[in-house]
Amino acid sequence: MTEFDNDQNDTRDQQLGPGMAQTLDEAYRMSRWIYLPMMAGLVVMTVVMFGIGYSTGGSVGFQGSVAGMILGGTCVVLMITAVPMGFVLHRKQIQDSVDPETGDPTPAAVQTATILRLAMIEGPSLFGAICILLVHPAMVIVPALGLGLMILTYPRQNVRGGYGRNPYDPGQ
Numbered sequence: 001m002t003e004f005d006n007d008q009n010d011t012r013d014q015q016l017g018p019g020m021a022q023t024l025d026e027a028y029r030m031s032r033w034i035y036l037p038m039m040a041g042l043v044v045m046t047v048v049m050f051g052i053g054y055s056t057g058g059s060v061g062f063q064g065s066v067a068g069m070i071l072g073g074t075c076v077v078l079m080i081t082a083v084p085m086g087f088v089l090h091r092k093q094i095q096d097s098v099d100p101e102t103g104d105p106t107p108a109a110v111q112t113a114t115i116l117r118l119a120m121i122e123g124p125s126l127f128g129a130i131c132i133l134l135v136h137p138a139m140v141i142v143p144a145l146g147l148g149l150m151i152l153t154y155p156r157q158n159v160r161g162g163y164g165r166n167p168y169d170p171g172q
Contacts, residue, residue: 021107021110021111022107023107024104024105024110026107027107027108027110027111028110029155030111031110031111031114032154032155034111034114034115034118035114035150035154035155038118038122038150039147039150039151041122042122042125042126042129042147042150043147045143046129046132046143049129049130049132049133050132050137050140052133053132053133053137054137060133060134061133062134062135063135063136068134068135068136071131071134072131072135072136072139075124075127075128075131075135075139075142076142078123078124078127079124079125079142079145082120082123082124083120083121083124083149085120086117086118086119086121087117087120089113089117089120090113090114090116090117093109093112093113093116094109094110094113096109097109117153118150121146121149122146122150124146125142125143125147126143127142128140128142128143128145128146129142
């Protein structure tokens, strides 16, 4: 690699930004940009499904049938099992990636674990949005619960100006 190649890479990094977060605070700050489109997509999908269901006079599909009960039950069971599993996998990934020098998790592991946890929340929530249309409008509870969990786990600054799980804990 020549000096010219290094200059091009430096220019590219200045224009596009680095590919991965270099510090833990950067990882949490970048994670905020992962949360926002997922939350927006869930809200839009829920509103569209609720709107279609409302404009057709209620449920389009399986309301009151055995298939509807199975579909709705599957959605609820998926939410009850997948979401806790996402939190457990998130914690496990963070614990397995602790840097021995600093004692903190690596920035890449924080971002990967965040995406994994959000996917485990978003999947059942989007399924719940579809169940609004197919099963019953009361299934809006499932995407609302998913959105609430996304809001609760959204990375916030702590009192020291850094990022962490608890924004009120000065010891983090």
